[in-house]
Amino acid sequence: MRSWTDDEPGRGDVWPLHDSAAVLARQIEHAADMTVLLRSAATGAESFWSGDGHDAWAASLQRSSGAWRGLHGFAQATRDAVTRYAESLESIKERAARIEGRIEKAEEGFALTSGGAGSFGPGIPLLGLGGPSPQALEHRAAADQARRELQRLAEERRGVEARFLADLREAHDFRVSGGSTTGTPSAEQWAGMHGAGLLNGLSALTASQLADLLASDPTVGQRLHDLDPAVVAAWWAALDGPAPAAGGRRQPSPEQQALIDGMPEVIGTLDGVAFWARDRANHVTLAREITRLEATPGVDAEKLAALRAVRKALGAGMDGTPPQELVTLSIEGKPMAAISVGDLDVATHVSYIVPGMGTTVAGNMSAYSRASKDFFDLEAQVGHVPRSELAVIAWLDYNAPGATEVGAVKEDFKAAAGGARLGRSLEGLRSVRSASGRPADVTVIGHSYGSNVAAFALRESSVDHAVFLGSAGITDTVPTAMDLAVPRGEVFASQGHHDGWAPIGQGTSGRQDPTAGSFRAHAFSSEEGVDDDGKPLAGIDAHGPLGSRSAEGRHSYLDPGTTAQYNTAKIALGQGASIEVDGTPVDRLLLQSQDRLRDVADPWLR
Amino acid sequence: MAEYRVEPDCLLEMATRLSAGADSGPPVSWPSLHACCSPTCDAAFDEVSDAFGVAWQSAETAVMDLVVGAVRAADAYREVEARTAVEARRAGEVAEGAAP
Numbered sequence A: 001m002r003s004w005t006d007d008e009p010g011r012g013d014v015w016p017l018h019d020s021a022a023v024l025a026r027q028i029e030h031a032a033d034m035t036v037l038l039r040s041a042a043t044g045a046e047s048f049w050s051g052d053g054h055d056a057w058a059a060s061l062q063r064s065s066g067a068w069r070g071l072h073g074f075a076q077a078t079r080d081a082v083t084r085y086a087e088s089l090e091s092i093k094e095r096a097a098r099i100e101g102r103i104e105k106a107e108e109g110f111a112l113t114s115g116g117a118g119s120f121g122p123g124i125p126l127l128g129l130g131g132p133s134p135q136a137l138e139h140r141a142a143a144d145q146a147r148r149e150l151q152r153l154a155e156e157r158r159g160v161e162a163r164f165l166a167d168l169r170e171a172h173d174f175r176v177s178g179g180s181t182t183g184t185p186s187a188e189q190w191a192g193m194h195g196a197g198l199l200n201g202l203s204a205l206t207a208s209q210l211a212d213l214l215a216s217d218p219t220v221g222q223r224l225h226d227l228d229p230a231v232v233a234a235w236w237a238a239l240d241g242p243a244p245a246a247g248g249r250r251q252p253s254p255e256q257q258a259l260i261d262g263m264p265e266v267i268g269t270l271d272g273v274a275f276w277a278r279d280r281a282n283h284v285t286l287a288r289e290i291t292r293l294e295a296t297p298g299v300d301a302e303k304l305a306a307l308r309a310v311r312k313a314l315g316a317g318m319d320g321t322p323p324q325e326l327v328t329l330s331i332e333g334k335p336m337a338a339i340s341v342g343d344l345d346v347a348t349h350v351s352y353i354v355p356g357m358g359t360t361v362a363g364n365m366s367a368y369s370r371a372s373k374d375f376f377d378l379e380a381q382v383g384h385v386p387r388s389e390l391a392v393i394a395w396l397d398y399n400a401p402g403a404t405e406v407g408a409v410k411e412d413f414k415a416a417a418g419g420a421r422l423g424r425s426l427e428g429l430r431s432v433r434s435a436s437g438r439p440a441d442v443t444v445i446g447h448s449y450g451s452n453v454a455a456f457a458l459r460e461s462s463v464d465h466a467v468f469l470g471s472a473g474i475t476d477t478v479p480t481a482m483d484l485a486v487p488r489g490e491v492f493a494s495q496g497h498h499d500g501w502a503p504i505g506q507g508t509s510g511r512q513d514p515t516a517g518s519f520r521a522h523a524f525s526s527e528e529g530v531d532d533d534g535k536p537l538a539g540i541d542a543h544g545p546l547g548s549r550s551a552e553g554r555h556s557y558l559d560p561g562t563t564a565q566y567n568t569a570k571i572a573l574g575q576g577a578s579i580e581v582d583g584t585p586v587d588r589l590l591l592q593s594q595d596r597l598r599d600v601a602d603p604w605l606r
Numbered sequence B: 001m002a003e004y005r006v007e008p009d010c011l012l013e014m015a016t017r018l019s020a021g022a023d024s025g026p027p028v029s030w031p032s033l034h035a036c037c038s039p040t041c042d043a044a045f046d047e048v049s050d051a052f053g054v055a056w057q058s059a060e061t062a063v064m065d066l067v068v069g070a071v072r073a074a075d076a077y078r079e080v081e082a083r084t085a086v087e088a089r090r091a092g093e094v095a096e097g098a099a100p
Helices: A015-048 A052-113 A134-178 A187-191 A195-202 A207-216 A219-225 A229-238 A254-262 A275-294 A301-314 A361-383 A406-410 A413-435 A449-458 A501-509 A563-572 A585-605 B008-023 B039-098
Strands: A324-330 A336-341 A349-354 A390-396 A441-447 A465-469 A491-494
Touching (some): A015 A052, A015 B039, A052 A134, A052 A229, A052 B039, A134 A195, A195 A219, A254 A275, A275 A301, A301 A336, A361 A390, A441 A449
Parallel strands (some): A349 A390, A349 A441
Antiparallel strands (some): A324 A336, A336 A390
16 A cells, blocks of 8 residues: 555555454453463462472463463553554544545636636646636635645644554563563663553562552552553453352452552552452551551541541441442542442442532541442332342542532532542443443432532543432533433432522532523422332432431431432432423422412411 | 372363463464555554564463473373382282292
């Protein structure tokens, strides 16, 4: 093939790239299979072979296993590079074809309107008598403009090829730096490692080597967190040991154990790592940090209180019924955490509860874990779903505005930052489940300011259902529900007419009420009602989201026995379409008017 | 003193599994990108492809070495086992002959 040129930036076939990606995919799979096979051979051989011969053979096997892991990363990084290049090239080809079409059309137009006079080449003057007609000039200008666009596309293609070359180099270098055949990389090599190279290099180290590396180069953690969760998920899955027996719990492979022990703060918060492993790593961090803080009483009492709250909320953890996982734990600064009720690696229906202002780990972790458990129980009951298929996350992993930070509630910056964290968590969940071949049906439930956090996250990260409860307003960057990455008809919103805080949040910030018709969500009732079996449900009489266990015994959105909680559970189970549209601003206004009339009439009727 | 133990049947079974695994791999070469990118990219891809091919073949060879090692260990064990059995029989015969 002739190479592409500035005049033809769209030249070239895409199919060889797709063919290469397909071959690489088979090689990635085979390398992963070989890693598992070798690991299983190593474990098996220990039970029937011992002695010097075995020891030498096992050492060779370890090197061989490292080589296959290396090939896995090499192929994966190359496949990613090829796929990215193919996508970019397809886009360039498509745009180039359109631009070339415009040039052709403009040339034809010029020929028709100029009476055939003069050349049409850029920069060559027209020689026709009396000059070209205005129409012809327009066609020429259009063609020149299109040619300039073609030039820009050529620039873009040069950039895309440069990136492809850099990606290929990185894929190749990874084998040199991360492969098992060349020994441990130097500090300089570690500092220059990214992507699959970094991941595969790390999985060849022991726990103490990992801890030393992290201590000497803290940027390693950040570089890992910058990776695409899908890349992390594929890497982690390739490190898996043999699958557990039915009903058994997954055990880490030696490489995974080393990573959990050597850098628990990183592995516990790394999106794309399987949740059972994150739970283990976060438990290591939690225990270690509590011990450290207890050894120096009074130094950071607030942090210690938060971590103790996490420990208390976790109960028996994965040994409990239902099991609870410490999904994430950040101990830098004010602690942030998320706890799941149910097993996130296997649950079919996964819901995130995103709280609003004034929420802290120290003050609210237990209450939100309880709310998650209540919601989990209700889902099992409403959907007749086995509990093993459910998981609900109390997601307190963002820096919510404080209870008195009225200014911050009006602003969007904390919601935007929280939304970015939530989005990444959602990507991590999707990647882990995609790597294990068990996709999940995901719901995000945002309460109050948390609904704005959810909206920011769902601009990019897709989920199956979204619910906004007592919203303190949705950012204007999401003009309608249609602008969220949620299937049409699966964005829901509710606000009780006794909720006094939601309208204040919306009014002071100028953000949108998601129950308003203009937002185009499915509004539903949070007032008194009955469930599908005719059992009465309470209406909310507090912004909450949790009120029934308070001294006043009030009800809010996530309390058991409320219409709001019941409808939200149905939505999370994919039954939202059957919920009656209700609870719009007009509906609330009518109810508030009736309340006032009753207040006025009551003394007269007594 | 180190404890020596070998179960040759298990060893051979494991060697068979490893060998089958190594044999089941896809082709190692990648299609050329000659038809879709600049000569520079094409050459770079070829270079990476060659490096990958070398590493892949070396990893496959290493697995086959493991297979050979396991089979040799099983064979050596069986050979010694057979020899030991013969010697034990001879020892029995000698003892029988020496008996009054």
